[in-house]
Amino acid sequence: MFQMTETAIxxxxxxxxxxxxxxxxxxxEGRVRNDNHGRRVEKLEYEAFPEMAEAEGMKIIxxxxxxxxxxxAYCVHRTGVxxxxxxxxxxxxxxxxxxxxxxxxxxxxxxxxxxxPIWKKEYYVDGQTDWVKCLACAAKGIxxxxxxxxxx
Amino acid sequence: MKIKVxxxxxxxxxxxxxxxxxxxxxxxxxxxxxxxxxxxxxxPLAANEIKYxxxxxxxxxxxxxxxSDVIVFIPPVAGG
Numbered sequence: 001m002f003q004m005t006e007t008a009i010x011x012x013x014x015x016x017x018x019x020x021x022x023x024x025x026x027x028x029e030g031r032v033r034n035d036n037h038g039r040r041v042e043k044l045e046y047e048a049f050p051e052m053a054e055a056e057g058m059k060i061i062x063x064x065x066x067x068x069x070x071x072x073a074y075c076v077h078r079t080g081v082x083x084x085x086x087x088x089x090x091x092x093x094x095x096x097x098x099x100x101x102x103x104x105x106x107x108x109x110x111x112x113x114x115x116x117p118i119w120k121k122e123y124y125v126d127g128q129t130d131w132v133k134c135l136a137c138a139a140k141g142i143x144x145x146x147x148x149x150x151x152x
Numbered sequence: 153m154k155i156k157v158x159x160x161x162x163x164x165x166x167x168x169x170x171x172x173x174x175x176x177x178x179x180x181x182x183x184x185x186x187x188x189x190x191x192x193x194x195x196p197l198a199a200n201e202i203k204y205x206x207x208x209x210x211x212x213x214x215x216x217x218x219x220s221d222v223i224v225f226i227p228p229v230a231g232g
C-alpha cells in the first residue's frame with residue numbers, strides 16, 4: 001500500500017506484526033536534514049498532485065511485489081510543512097529473507113523519487129526559498145538522487 | 153473544446169492559481185498548450201523539462217487534447 005499523509009508519521013504504529021511467514025523486515029526512513037549542498041535549511045514544504053501520487057505510488061508497490069520475493073510492502077509520504085528531523089517518507093518491506101527485502105526497499109525509494117508527483121520547496125535560514133528539482137536525473141531516468149538542483 | 157488545467161508547485165506559484173478551465177482550438181497538443189501558457193505566465197521550466205499528465209496518467213507531449221481532458225504539467229518531481 002502507498003499513502004500520502006498531512007500528519008506526522010508515527011513509525012511504531014505502522015508495523016504489521018501479523019505476518020508469521022516473514023523472516024526479514026527492512027525499513028527506510030527519509031528525514032528532513034538541515035543542509036543541502038552547503039545551504040542551511042530551516043524547513044521543507046512537500047506538495048503533491050494527490051490523485052496521481054497515490055495511483056503512481058500504488059503501481060510502484062505492485063511492481064516491487066512482482067519483481068522481488070517479498071510478502072508485503074508499505075510506503076507513506078508526508079505533505080505540508082516539515083521541520084528538521086521530521087520523517088518525510090517511510091517504507092517497510094516484509095520478506096522471508098533479507099536480500100529481497102533490501103532490494104525491494106531500494107527499488108521503492110528510487111522509483112518514488114523519479115515518478116511520484118511530489119514536489120519539495122526548501123526554506124533556507126537566509127530567508128530564500130527554492131523548489132528542488134533534478135533535471136539531469138529526470139531526463140535520463142536515473143533513479144539515484146544524491147545531488148540536487150534548484151528552480152530559481 | 154473545453155478543458156481543465158491544474159497547476160502544482162513552481163507552476164502554481166507562477167500562474168497564481170491552482171486550476172483553470174479554458175477553451176482551446178482543434179489540433180493543439182500538450183506541448184503546444186504548455187508553450188502558450190508558459191508565455192502567458194512566464195513559467196520557469198522549458199517544455200522539455202516537464203512531464204505531462206492527462207486524466208491522472210503520464211502521457212507523451214505530442215498526444216492530441218480531447219474535450220473535457222484534465223491536464224497537469226508535471227515539474228521535475230522531488231519526493232522522498
